[in-house]
Amino acid sequence: MMVSTEKLSTVTFIKLRDFIYEKSGIFFAENKLYLLENRVGRRLRALDKETYENYLVFITKGGGNREELNFLYNEITINETYFFRYSKQLDFFTKQLLPNLLKECQEQGNNTIRIWSAASSSGEELYTIGMLIKEEINGAMTNWSFDLQGTDISKRILEKAQNGCYTKNSFRGEAPTYYKSKYFTIDGNNFRLKDSIKDMASFGYLNLNDHFKTRSMRDMDFIFCRNVLIYFDEEMKKQVVHALYGVLNHGGYLFLGEAESLHGVSSAFKVEHFRGAFVYKKE
Incomplete structure (x- = not known):
């Protein structure tokens, strides 16, 4: 027809x-x-x-x-993502925020760090975080428990994230060759993520419009919600950000896309800057 x-x-x-x-x-x-x-x-x-x-x-x-x-x-939804996107934010995460949190947790006798990629798409963002953590902790991984969770509204894209198989399109100018050679195996034209990183992350369906389920993602230390608010009108932005604020631990951080801002959306966070990047902190 x-x-x-x-x-x-x-x-x-x-x-x-x-x-x-x-x-x-x-x-x-x-x-x-x-x-x-x-x-x-x-x-x-x-x-x-x-x-x-x-x-x-x-x-x-x-x-x-x-x-x-x-x-x-x-x-x-666009599902446009790639490994090591927004390198300035990632530098902020690895050089300052993560080390500071690890030190605080150690002093408090807490060995669990919880990180949520709130619109994980095909997984590049969350797996990037996993690789950065692996490098930062180095030989001390057994002393820590990292709970890396990725959620998305698209079940089909979640299947790709769980599979951990990517093409060269997922590696662009900001992706260091070192990580590609260390954490991936080449399979024809594809790059398969090694289990040492895949096993760090879990993925599941979540609609950010479902505020009840969003609230179940509690006790987060870091939330990456990058290039998500662009899909929402002003009222929905406020509702989603309020829900994210509620599931962040005090002292936790919210990452948005580099072109996104909470101006006019929420005044609950403190803005912190580092070498050209900024994040939102829950005090």
């Missing part, structure tokens, strides 16, 4: 946009109609649906078609 070339009408756009917002908190402003049209259009073609209205009925049936929602989330 030929799929209709009918455009996404404003009426259907608003219905679909509001449904996505209700389920995920992801918001499409009116000037993003073309973007939603393009991304939902891929699902129309995959499902052989003739119109956007037909697709709307299909995905909203019974309060929401969960299986199809998973496919749609994968289309409407």
